[in-house]
Amino acid sequence: MSTANTSANTSADAGATAGSGTRGWPAALLHRPFLLVGVTIVGILLVLGLVGPFLVDDPSARVAEPFLAPSGAHWFGTDSFGRDIFARCVNAIWLDLAIGVSVAVLAMLIGSAIGVIAGYLGGLVDDVIMRCVDILMAFPGFVLAMILLVSIGESLPKLAIALAIAQVAPFVRLVRAKVLSERELDYVAAARVSGARWPRVAFRHLLPNSIRPAAVQLTLVCGYSILNVSGLAYLGVGIHPPTAEWGVMVSEGAANMLTGQWWTAFFPGLLIAITVMALHFIGDDLGGDRA
Amino acid sequence: MSRLVVENLGIATAAGNRILDDVSFDIAPGEIVGLVGESGSGKSMTSYAVMGILPRGVHQTSGRILVDGQDVTDVERRSVACHFAMIFQNPRDSLNPLMRVGEQVARMVALHQGVSRRDARVQAVELLEQVRIAQPAEAARKYPHQLSGGMCQRIMIAMALACRPRLLLADEPTTALDVTVQSQILDLMVELTEQIQCGVLLVTHDLGVVAETCDRVNVLNHGNLVEHGPAMDLLHHPQHEYTRYLLDSARELEVDGRA
């Protein structure tokens, strides 16, 4: 049976299989079904997001009667304003992915920089930084992002910043832990002995070698952010109607669920779930946790 | 009759990499047989295969394992079925950190001798005494982190005795210990082997340990048995090139150590 095979694969060093990325990645992808599925879904979304807006109706125009059920003409049906839900979903792809990616990258940049400094300098600096991280982690990320956003005011860049700050702490921890083990290695000593100053050693030598765990976290945070945006939208913070954004669409459709027009909230929510799931598949696989 | 016979044993990973090829050896009752080789030569895997606890993703490809003439190749949980016991390299890691050591020994007594929990506890303390632990009743109430490495290895040996072992597999039992503690543990093993007439397979890379304890030796190189014979003959008149190489590097180490 194939089960015996797969179980052997999981335990026979994650490292060896991870390294196999170098020997022709298309072949390696076939042996990693979860990664394959994840990458395929994200690929399809990107293409659809790029080409789609030119092929579908105007997302903000009334194109038909309100509350038409899904049909050949309107695949995902129409909403309370008679707008085509499929068109709106397709138009939202770029916005949602862009928010997810920018939040994740921002959080990783800030978190990794702080993590490297904490891990490399150690001592008091490390203590202070880690206490701050504890404090940040005492808030559920969602609540922190929410009050930050209310406090600094709303706009797309501010939304990204607030969500990123809420996700910085895990990056700090991951990178710091890696730096702590990495800084004892010879190449770091060599760089130090050759007279490099600490910021150079930390950022040119340590950071590139310590960033791998953070890269895994990156895909997960990208997913969380898309979820958080939808949650904030439901509370009326962040992105507002009539913007075509998945979370906004779910919130707008929430009331219709009770009256039977399930499609208005169902399809945008489904797209969120599929996208976040694909990102999880990629992240889990890169993290060495595969089926 | 031989206590243990290993015939044409082969081991491979699921990916098809061979770890052990066609290895055969035997152990008589009361005899200590060494299995030496460098790390990666397959000696630990040999002991795991005999014990029937190969790690996930590694399996036996050929050969038979006989105990007192009976084929046990397909027997599971050999420790209980065939009275096998095993001790390991890092004694403290080999004990459950959240359980009192007396309880851990008692658990094996109950499992292997089918006695009640209370009797098992009493016997466990007796076993601790048998492995020369002073104040055994008090020691039984300790947790592994409160005991030294040597003490933990004694606990492991007591656990092995709880199985009334016919065969003891010792995988680098003294490597992680201080030199003085090493010889105490080895002496204890030699004495108990004599006493209970079990067979011992001693897996080690340390030829000093072999000289001190083993009756016969098997030399393993890259999964192949390259030489075997009585310990003293083999150490003084090695036939195979690889054995000579092992002896030379051991001597160099010794000289370095003294310089």
Add this chain to the structure above:
Amino acid sequence: MLRYVLRRLAISVVTVVGLVLVTFIVVRILPGDAAAARLGPEASQADVDALRTQLGLDDSLPRQLLDYTTGLLKGDLGPAVSTGRPVSDELFDRLPATIELAFAGLVIALLIGFPWGLLAAARPGRVGDVSGRLFAVLGSSMAPIWLGLLLIFGFYSTWHLFPGPVGRLAIGTPPPPEVTGTYVLDSLLAGDFGLAWQSIRYLALPALTLGLGASAAVFKMVRSAVLHTSESGFVRTARAYGVPGREVLLRDQLRNAMLQVLTAIGLVFGFLLGGNIIVERLFNWPGMGRVAYDALGSNDLGLLQGYALIIGTLYILLNLAVDLVYGVIDPRVRLGGSNS
């Protein structure tokens, strides 16, 4: 053990102080003005200034911080400008409802995630493991609001198995006499089993919404913590000596994985307390999250600040409790020091 407890306590106190500072900074120092935010863009400058004076926002920052912290020590979180009542009253009145919901969510998360995670770790790569991991990915990929809507659509609108999203009890039903503030417990204490059953039915869907997402997290943590122990020496010993698989799993692996599992449970409970805000709005559950949602609508930053502070403090207390419980379980902590 005493040193361990004191150290944990000290860390918790430091974190709570930090929490107070952070909420203070976010609300008072960051660009943005609580008074202006409250009154909206059309308010006249005079009105804003008046409110600023009323809220004490014109004082120097150290002065404001001092007033704020002395207030906190007395249990005073300041007034809620949107309702006129004290912030602490607004929130603490609703605390039992929030805790009841979060706790029910936790129970569901544990019932699903814990045994499944254990099963997955016992037989990695088998059906139970692969299906569990798919479930975990699925569970953590659904927006809570969407999951809640699906549950409402299925169990209420379509099959009529559970009541609709109208709060803790049917509209017009008087609540049980207050003892703990949690309706299930209070109605049981009052001997009213019918009411208890009704409370449970109203609790079911919101708790399921929270619990399904959280069970994914519990599954992942239990699985990885238990799986991690399967490579350790003592598990190898137990297997070598023929200890039955189930006993190895429960007595050796699970017990040693408990630190991580307990930490995970603390995290999940904290997440449930904070994640409530969406579910409370969706199900009209009158808890603290609902207060925070109303505060969002009326731009009452002081009330939001109080909400964040209470959620954060609860979370820190929870972690402290987990650490202390672990101190009791683990002899290495309880008895201190490694050998010597």
